[in-house]
Amino acid sequence: MTIHEAREILMLFRPWTADADNPAFAEALALAREDAGLRIWFERHCATQQEIREQFQRVAAPADLRRRILSEHAPRQKVIWWLQPVPLAAAAAVLLLGVLTAVWFNRPGPPPTETSLAAYRSRVVRTVLRTYTMDLEANDLAQIRSFLAAHSAHADYSMPDGLRHAPTTGCGVLTWQGKKVAMICFRSGKPLPPPEMSDLFLFVIDRDAVADAPGGASRQFQQVSRLATASWSAGSKVYVLAVEGDEALLRKFL
């Protein structure tokens, strides 16, 4: 093995792992012990690698990221009701029954299906968070309805009263699980950095496309990443309204 071959191998050496015991590095390490030039290069290389790694590891996740991840998952978790405080006498009386029931009810629940409201909501929110493009840019709702009608995409949607005052910016037609989703885009009124045009979105899909569609017009609120969402059903459709912000802001548009 030449010095340069050894150097090529040692480029991949990670001092923070068990690479020193890895036979793939053994010959090159032996050469580095014998050759002064290679040894000095290797020592400096290891120091540099350690320094770079430390800087990579200093990137800290946002303080609330873990909470956000867990809160997004929370609505699907079971409430372990038998762990809630109960009067001691009652607990004693139903202990056996309670334990049996707990074992039954505390089994892992099924994961959300691909056609659940949570799955749908997550998908559409993440679409606008990262990857959406509007098919039509327009500030005229009639034009938007006409475009959606031409694409058979829920042109007969109904808007919450609060949304009527928000300026519209356009629309798009998405698909989810093979079903069309109408996306109507608005501005909430907050300043937006260019080139962003919208931060308020209404999504409309057929009610039968969502396995656990909301039962009626009452709103289900859920924060998904940076967007607050409200979901409800009306007629044959399921609506999700999403805004970059919190529930208080969202309620202004309902």
Added chain:
Amino acid sequence: MASGPEFESVVARYYEPLYQFAFSLTRTEADAGDLTQQTFYVWATKGHQLRDTSKIKTWLFTTLHRQFLETRRRAVRFPHHELESVDRDLPSVAPEADRALDSAQVLEALARVDEVFRAPVALFYLEDCSYQEIADILGVPMGTVKSRISRGIARLQKLLGRDIALNSPKTNPTP
């Protein structure tokens, strides 16, 4: 697999390294946080399909990387810049070998490394993944991964002013 307590322990163990990997790819807190959240969402919905629990780490990093690539492939919300033009826009990192590094400099330099080298280099430094795990995460052969890491490291060190020439004046020449 993705029931409450298990889900929480997986989140506790991996959200930080996943975020670090996502941040090294996207360099924005919002996108990195969102990629991390999306990864755990996919875990919550599909993680039960993974039979071998020793593969959770690889599964999560693979999922995050795929999400990132999927985002890049589709129409983007923000203007797309070719790497070369981004390279010109980024402030240069003065190659000053004795200066202490900070995270921003390292990530800035990583952003200037060819895209194909970026993910393997980030995984090399961030997580104690074996080369086989890195190859699995990125879906490329191990030989390719080693080559990309080696070239990526050399480029990164050079951008940071940390490239060390063998037999350079600062090293003792081989007799």
